[in-house]
Amino acid sequence: MRSQRIFQTITLSGFIGLLLLAGTLTPDAGLVDFYLRLDPIIGLGTVLASWDLAPALWPSLVVVLITLAIGRVFCGHVCPMGTTLDIFDAVVKREKKNRSKTNAAEANQNKRNWKHYFFVIIVVAGLLGVSLVHLGSPLSWATRIWGLLLYPLALSGLDTSIIWVGEMFRAMGDSSVLYIQPPQRVFSTGLFIFAFFTASFILVMVAPRYWCRNLCPAGALLAWCSKRPILRRQVSDECVNCGQCVAQCPTSAITEDPSNTLNQECIVCLKCKDICPVSAISFSRVQGSSRIPDQDIMPGRRALLYSFATGVVSAGVISNDIHRPKGLPGGTVLRSGNLIRPPGSRTERDFLKLCVRCGACMKACPTNTLQPIWFKAGLEGIFSPVLLPRLGPCAVNCNECGKVCPTGAIRHLPIHEKQSVKMGSAWIVRQNCLVWEQDRKCLVCDEVCPYNALSFQPVKGLKNSAPFVIENRCTGCGWCENKCPVLGDAAIRVNIMGEVRLNEGSYVEKAQQLGLVFKAKDNRHDKLGEETFEGVSRRHKDNKTPGKEEKSKQDLPEGFIVE
């Protein structure tokens, strides 16, 4: 196997391995987002949009420096998006015809500039405070594809195989295989990822690494850095002009004259060197005068001006979107009530500037409650994470989302800080509630609430005590909404009312200032704090009970008959 393939196998395995680690509650999962932090477009775009020199992004600077020295090795050897496309490429069957003309650099120039336009658009929009990084960042795409598309597919595939194999074993009297129960994950907006996944596959049929050579804005940035790297492709006089390297270069970086290279397009995959029949190619320091091809085309001025304008207009349109949290006249902010951000998310504007929509938090979330959205947060918020409590609650003893966030859009809070984050508040939809509407006995929301934020009180006209939310005890974790036994929409739902989001400083202190009392019950011993409503013994402690005797009776479980 060629050295590039070996290297790619290692780097992609590392990427997938770290992604699998996300959400496993490993003590220090600080490495999970490492690959994302290598992405130069995440680094540059995020810093521009947020004016925050996020120190976690310095690895992308290292990538840029390496590129200056030895060219786009990141693209050819490390980038998981590139490797994924190479896997596609291995699947695609190409006609065996002489491509030494069609694959030459000269024949592939125009489309190449698209990535530069894309890059300019992202930079300009970023300067205007709108992050479009998520549309172009190869690491964002790769994380989404592997974490939110392929990972759930693998899990359901695994479960299906367990059933098939397990039934075979069961027929032989051994049902142990069937008891392997892998977790299952579901994600919304799958179409977004799937469409991109399919498109990139189809484009690979047109040309290998189509995304990398024509569209990737990170590739564009690295192309600017690799026009004259110290180590670069050299062709010696032994060259017999056979044209094989021209025909097979995955990025069409070689001109019709095989001794000339567009260094900025070369991803240093070393394929030309490996296939050269006379070993005329080396990657080394420039010897004497090097031939730089004339068709060293970078985008023209007019085109750059167009992309500049496109960036300005895009940023403008997004800025004027009705959902943009910039505040309307009179201070009105239009935000969907159920746009509940993960615990520790920065204030909405800064959050959207920093969030690169990689989906690492969603992959990591052990209860599956973090979900991507379409347009609930406007054009700017596409694919950003929200809590969907009906699907899962926010686990009390978990801070995985902040742990894996590469840009700090979700802060990495210690557990005790995270437990003091108010993400929103629960409210009771009385028309849906079994007690309020049908006067039936139901205490589920109270029983599952990890923070004792519900109070059941006698209400005129009802036999049964009815639920009330004690707002300053509610963190908006959504256990109540998740376990509410009503079919369809829950009778108790979380919305953003009262949410607290701090860009810096302590949530514990802020909660104290605001008079919030968040005390997680101590009877949660497991690592996630996950309990179903069966697991709680406490009975409505918050009841105001008139007489002492009545109280002692009420403290007994209803399963006892006491005369």
Place this chain on the structure above:
Amino acid sequence: MSKMIDRREFVKGSLITSTALMTTAGAGIIAPSNIHASAPDLIIARGNDPSKNTRAAVDALGGISRFVKPGAKVAIKPNMSFARGPNQASNTNPHVVAEVARMCHEAGASKISVLDYVLHSPEDCMRLSKIPEACRSIPNTVVNTVQISRLFREVEVPNGEQFKSMRAISDVLDADVMISTPVGKSHGSAGVSLSMKGMMGWIYDRGSFHSRYNLHDAVVDMVSVLKPHLVVIDGTRILTTGGPSGPGKVMKLDLVIASTDMVAADAQMVSLGTWYGRKFKPNQVRHIRKAAERGLGRMDLDKLNIREIKV
């Protein structure tokens, strides 16, 4: 599914014919008078070794071979739903479960499945309850948690008042013998959680027991189908408050109860224990009273043949 019922009925029937003398009220088919005077209805074994208590209690009841025939498939229901250690009394003492499994193996059981639909994280429950650890050396025995719907299947509840069918663990429905090995513990809704309430760890949709149905009636509906052939209650120590999850007040009793009658066993545990700081009679627990009224067993302890043994 109906095929499965037939098979179980068939096995049950053949057990009865082949061991007619040994069969007592526990099977629920023959009238509950004592055909065999020497087999008591209920055993209380006291001593400070849970394993020995367990073996002595089951032996005094007529031995495990009364229930487990060579080649039989056995399902054992422990309490191991919570990520807590044995001393906290939220889960069954691992030695009690292991001793029951060991006796089943000695009687020639072909497969012994210890199964529970756990509430806390499965790995933590397995590790901290120490039940898998205690059962590891016993041949043909597997300890598994169950949390995925495909391992359950629909079963009819012909005499159900609240529901006419439910989903229960397939391997349990396919088993020839069901053995319940609960710990004695309090329960925030049901009052106590013993052999009958504990069976909720073998069904899928227990949420509806709390929300849609009356819990106490629903438990009785459930055990009209998931009716254990043998009950071994772990009273080594009991959780008198804070159940089912704990932590709560733990009380040492150093005993094990064995019976073929789940209602009698639960009734006996209620009257031996102290719950929420006070004593209760069996008929003060709604689901126990209901089960007795519906003829699923007896709670009139004073009329039962109960033998206490010192181990």
